[in-house]
Amino acid sequence: MKDFALGIKKSIPVGIAYLAVSFAFGVMAVSGITPLMATIISLTNLTSSGQFAGVRLIFEAASYIEIAITVFLINLRYSLMSISLSQKLDETIPSWKKMIFGFGITDELYAIAISEEKRRLSSAYMFGLMILPIVGWTLGTLLGSISSTLFSDRIVEALNLALYAMFIAIIVPDAKRSIGVFIVIIVSIALSCVFEYVPYVSNINPGLKIIIPTITATLVGAIFFPKKFEEEETCDV
């Protein structure tokens, strides 16, 4: 019970941040899908970039396979976090519990859990950690999506910037610190622009417009700038 309360306490700032960001997501999403669908997506996906990309592909009526591959690829980084987190969990936790709280692994919650001083994390701690962020993320989407009609077009437009601004706030500081991250970002942007503006090339599937730049840029980074992992890395996205 103590661990559960500790988890909740640690997650409060994340829960509030999720509420705000998912509000902007909700406002954005209803330009193409229903509030109910946007809310269900937030509840079941619990990730900003993955579902943002997914919803953009839905707007373009992309194929199932494109959406599946794109969103899977974006979420693949969670595997890295899961693996790293699994070393820090109490060994007696049964699989069925892992199957429940594994759902709540996000960039921010992973960063909190992995930096926890305690040697082994209990399942109570993990459950406590994820409850508020899940509620915040889902509720924010619901509020944003149902209230978007109350706002003027100007406000809706300004809110459309919110997610992009968040993405920029994530990548720019790390690009300043790491040449590898910087190069990966430049390559990705360059290819993304090619697929947007160059005639003929820009006609490819919307999913590939995300997949090809991502894989290429990531390969460039992994081949030419292999990361040194001294200790537990937290890539805070």
Added chain:
Amino acid sequence: MYNIIVVIIMALVSYIPRVLPLIFIKTQIKNKFIKSFLYYIPYAVLACLTFPAIFYFSSNLYLSIIGACVAFTLSLFNQKMYLVVLISVVVVFGLSYLFF
């Protein structure tokens, strides 16, 4: 029908990468290439999602470019994420109200 299937697909591809390694992988990944690859994915994805799309977030190209520059400048000076988001949105709303 399309929507229902898409929602299920998105839920699955969000759940599987998180839970499968948690249950089945017992050892740390040692391979530097794989670790680097997974480490760089978010940056590549976010950069690709943001550019050039950010220049079209509003119906006015100039307003969009200004908004992008505000967010970029604030991030460059290591402002907290919520401040970057909040200030960018407010500035864009203000400018749109005054000039566009």
